[in-house]
Amino acid sequence: MKKISLLFFIACAMLLVVSCTKKTDVGITPEPLSYSFGKGSFEWNKDTRIIFNGSKDAQTIVETAFSETSFPVSFAAAQPGNNCIQLELTDSISGVTSPEAYSLHVGEDGVKIQALSEAGLFYGVQSLIQLAEQGEGCIQSVDVLDEPRFPYRGIMLDVSRHFRSKDFVKKQIDLLSHYKFNRLHLHLTDAAGWRIAIDKYPRLTQFAAWRKGKTWKEWWNGDRGYCEETDPEAQGGYYTKDDIREMVEYARQHCITIIPEIEMPSHSDEVLTAYPELSCTHEPGKQSDFCVGNEKTFEFLEDVLTEVMELFPSEYIHIGGDEAAKSAWKTCPLCQKRMKEEGLKDVDELQSYLIHRIERFLNEHGRSLLGWDEILQGGLAPNATVMSWRGEQGGIDAALSGHHAIMTPGEYCYFDSYQDAPYSQPEAIGGYLPLSKVYSYNPVPDSLSADNQKMILGVQANVWAEYIPTDEHMEYMLYPRAIALSEVAWTAPERKSWDSFHDRILKIIPQLKAKGYNAFDYAKEIGNRKEYNQPVEHLAVGKKVTFNIPYWPNYPANGEKTLTDGLRGGWNYNDKRWLGFAENHRMDVVIDLEKVTKIHSVSADFMQICGPYVFMPSEVVISSSVDGKDYTQLTAIKHQVQKDDSVSFKKFGWEGETDARYIRYQAMADSLYKDGIQFVDEIIVK
Ligand code: ACM
Numbered sequence: 006m007k008k009i010s011l012l013f014f015i016a017c018a019m020l021l022v023v024s025c026t027k028k029t030d031v032g033i034t035p036e037p038l039s040y041s042f043g044k045g046s047f048e049w050n051k052d053t054r055i056i057f058n059g060s061k062d063a064q065t066i067v068e069t070a071f072s073e074t075s076f077p078v079s080f081a082a083a084q085p086g087n088n089c090i091q092l093e094l095t096d097s098i099s100g101v102t103s104p105e106a107y108s109l110h111v112g113e114d115g116v117k118i119q120a121l122s123e124a125g126l127f128y129g130v131q132s133l134i135q136l137a138e139q140g141e142g143c144i145q146s147v148d149v150l151d152e153p154r155f156p157y158r159g160i161m162l163d164v165s166r167h168f169r170s171k172d173f174v175k176k177q178i179d180l181l182s183h184y185k186f187n188r189l190h191l192h193l194t195d196a197a198g199w200r201i202a203i204d205k206y207p208r209l210t211q212f213a214a215w216r217k218g219k220t221w222k223e224w225w226n227g228d229r230g231y232c233e234e235t236d237p238e239a240q241g242g243y244y245t246k247d248d249i250r251e252m253v254e255y256a257r258q259h260c261i262t263i264i265p266e267i268e269m270p271s272h273s274d275e276v277l278t279a280y281p282e283l284s285c286t287h288e289p290g291k292q293s294d295f296c297v298g299n300e301k302t303f304e305f306l307e308d309v310l311t312e313v314m315e316l317f318p319s320e321y322i323h324i325g326g327d328e329a330a331k332s333a334w335k336t337c338p339l340c341q342k343r344m345k346e347e348g349l350k351d352v353d354e355l356q357s358y359l360i361h362r363i364e365r366f367l368n369e370h371g372r373s374l375l376g377w378d379e380i381l382q383g384g385l386a387p388n389a390t391v392m393s394w395r396g397e398q399g400g401i402d403a404a405l406s407g408h409h410a411i412m413t414p415g416e417y418c419y420f421d422s423y424q425d426a427p428y429s430q431p432e433a434i435g436g437y438l439p440l441s442k443v444y445s446y447n448p449v450p451d452s453l454s455a456d457n458q459k460m461i462l463g464v465q466a467n468v469w470a471e472y473i474p475t476d477e478h479m480e481y482m483l484y485p486r487a488i489a490l491s492e493v494a495w496t497a498p499e500r501k502s503w504d505s506f507h508d509r510i511l512k513i514i515p516q517l518k519a520k521g522y523n524a525f526d527y528a529k530e531i532g533n534r535k536e537y538n539q540p541v542e543h544l545a546v547g548k549k550v551t552f553n554i555p556y557w558p559n560y561p562a563n564g565e566k567t568l569t570d571g572l573r574g575g576w577n578y579n580d581k582r583w584l585g586f587a588e589n590h591r592m593d594v595v596i597d598l599e600k601v602t603k604i605h606s607v608s609a610d611f612m613q614i615c616g617p618y619v620f621m622p623s624e625v626v627i628s629s630s631v632d633g634k635d636y637t638q639l640t641a642i643k644h645q646v647q648k649d650d651s652v653s654f655k656k657f658g659w660e661g662e663t664d665a666r667y668i669r670y671q672a673m674a675d676s677l678y679k680d681g682i683q684f685v686d687e688i689i690v691k
Contacts, residue, residue, distance in 0.1 A: 025143040033132045035495035043146030045113040049137045054081035057092040066123040069258040070130035090116040092126050106152035111144045124260040131183050157463030158494035159188035165195035166221040166470040168242035173476050175255050182259035184491035190264045196274035198241045205308045213275035215239040220474040249316045265317045268325035270295045285337035297359045298339025326376035357383030404460035412448035413465040420482045421469040426531040427652035434472050435614045437577035444489040466490045477523040484524035536573035545596050545690040546571040553593035560585030574686030583684040590674035601631050601666045606691045608658025612684045615648050619682050623675035625657040629665035646675045
C-alpha cells in the first residue's frame with residue numbers, strides 16, 4: 006500500500022513537471038488587447054519546427070523576429086503533428102483593425118500566429134518569446150488577440166551631442182522592436198556635431214562632425230568650436246552612407262522605420278561654421294540660424310534633403326524647427342528683402358516661409374514634413390505633422406487645425422531627466438521623470454473631440470544627450486523607462502495597470518541586464534523628495550500673497566497660491582509645486598496672515614541646478630509688520646552662490662519671536678547669475 010501511494014505521488018509530481026505553472030496574468034509587455042487561457046500547454050523544444058510560407062522578404066522579417074530568442078529556431082516547410090509554430094498572413098482577424106494586429110494561439114495542438122502584415126507576425130512572435138521565457142519553454146495554453154493603440158510608437162536618440170556607433174543603434178533596435186516600438190528618430194544634426202555623410206558638402210563630415218571636447222559639457226564650457234577630422238585631438242564622428250543603409254535595413258527587418266532629423270532653420274552652428282555664407286552675417290562660429298533671405302540656403306537644404314531621402318525611405322523627414330532665435334533676421338538685408346517681397350509681417354512668418362518651402366519640396370518627392378511644435382509659429386505648413394514637446398498645446402493646436410500630431414511633452418517623454426533622486430544619479434540636464442510618471446501618460450488630451458483625437462498618431466520619448474556621454478549611460482536613461490512608454494504607446498488605456506506593469510518590470514530588468522543592457526535598477530528606486538509627499542501645516546497656509554514683483558509666467562506652478570498652499574516641491578522645478586522668479590532677478594512677496602499673530606519662524610527652500618540656470622539667491626531679507634506700512638527687518642542672509650553639477654536645496658529662514666500680520670520675503674540674485682531663475686515651493690510660517 007505504501008508502495009502504491011509513493012508511486013502515485015511520483016506520478017503526480019511528474020505531471021506537475023510537464024504542465025506549466027498556472028498563470029492568471031499573461032505577462033506580455035506591452036499588455037495585449039485581450040487574452041484567455043485554455044487547457045494544457047505547449048512545450049517549445051528542440052524538435053519544434055517553425056512553419057511559414059511567405060515571400061522572401063516576409064521570410065527575412067519572420068527570421069529576424071526569432072533572432073533574439075534562446076529557444077531553438079528551426080524552420081521547416083511542414084511538420085506532421087502538433088510540435089510546430091505556424092505563422093500565417095491573413096486578410097482579416099475578427100475584432101482588430103490595425104495593420105499591425107496579430108492573433109496568437111498556444112495549445113496542445115501547437116502554436117499559430119496570424120497577422121495582417123509582417124509587422125503583426127513580428128509582434129506575435131515577440132509575445133510568444135516572452136511567454137516561452139517565463140516558462141522556460143513551457144507555455145500555458147492561451148489565445149491572445151492584440152493590436153496597438155497608436156500607429157506611431159517612437160524613441161528619439163540624439164546622436165549629435167555625443168556620437169553613437171551604428172552597432173549601438175542596432176543593439177537598441179533589437180530591444181525596442183521586442184517591445185513593439187516602430188519608429189526610431191535620429192537627431193542627426195545639431196551644433197555639437199553633424200552626423201551624416203553628404204557627398205555634395207564634404208566639410209560637414211570633414212569638419213562640422215568634429216570637436217576637441219570629448220564630452221558635450223567640456224565642449225560647451227570651452228570654445229564651442231570644431232576641428233578637422235585629421236586633428237589628433239578630434240572627437241566626434243558621423244555615419245557613412247553605407248552605415249546609414251545598414252541601420253535602415255536592420256531597422257526595417259525589425260519593423261522599425263528610422264526617421265532622420267536635419268535641423269533647420271536653427272541649431273545649425275556646425276553647418277554655419279563650415280559654410281558661413283549660409284548665415285546672415287557670414288561669421289563662422291557666431292550664428293545658429295540659416296539666413297532665410299539667401300537662395301543659397303535653400304539650395305543647400307534641398308541638396309542635403311535629396312541625399313537624405315535617397316538613404317531613408319521613411320514617409321517622414323524631420324526638419325527640426327525648434328528654438329530659432331531669429332534675431333539676425335531682423336537686421337539682415339536679405340531676410341528683410343525676403344519679408345518685404347513675400348509680404349511677411351514678422352520673423353515668425355519668415356520661419357514659416359522656410360518651413361512651407363521645404364514642405365513643398367518634400368511633398369514633391371513623396372515625403373511628409375515632421376517638425377517640433379515651433380513650426381506652428383507664423384502659420385503651419387499645409388500637410389505638416391507636429392511633434393509636440395513644449396507640453397501638449399502644440400499637438401492640440403495641430404489636431405484642432407486638422408494636422409497630425411505626435412506627443413512628446415517634456416514632462417513625460419524627456420528621458421534626459423533624472424529618473425530617481427538626483428543625488429543618487431549621474432548628472433542629468435535636470436527634471437525628474439520616474440518610471441511611474443512615464444507609465445501614467447495618456448497622449449490623447451481629453452479636451453479634444455473624438456474626431457480630433459484621431460489626429461494624435463502616437464507618442465515618442467526623446468533621449469537628448471548633452472549630459473549623456475557614454476553608450477552605457479544612454480541605455481541607463483532609456484531603460485526601463487522606454488518599456489513603460491511601450492505600454493503607453495501600445496496598450497488601450499483601460500487595459501493598463503501600474504500594479505501589473507510594476508510586477509512585470511521587476512522581472513524584466515534582470516533580463517535586460519543579462520542581455521547586456523545597462524538598465525537603471527528600479528528595484529532600488531528612492532523616489533521623490535520626501536517633502537513632496539507630506540503636505541505641511543503652518544500659519545500661512547491659504548493666506549493671500551501679494552507679489553511686489555510678478556512671478557515668472559513660464560513657471561507659474563499653482564499660481565498666486567503656490568507659496569502658501571501647504572504643498573512642497575519635489576526634485577523637479579517643473580512639477581507644478583515650484584514657483585519661478587526671473588523678473589528683476591528677484592522675488593519680493595508679502596504674506597497677509599489676516600491678523601496680528603505670534604510667529605517663531607519664517608523659511609523657504611530654494612533649488613539650484615546650474616545647467617538650466619537655476620540658482621540660489623545671493624541674499625535673502627525677511628521682514629515683518631503689524632500694519633503693512635512699517636516693516637522691521639527680521640534677518641538678512643548673505644549667500645555665496647557656488648556653481649556645481651548637482652541638484653541642491655537650501656533653506657533660508659529666520660527663527661525668533663515676534664508679533665506680525667504681514668511678512669515680506671525678498672530674495673536677490675547674484676550679479677553674476679542675473680540671467681538665472683529662482684525657484685521657491687513654499688514660505689513656511691510657524
Ligand atoms: C527640443 O527639445 N528642443 C525639441
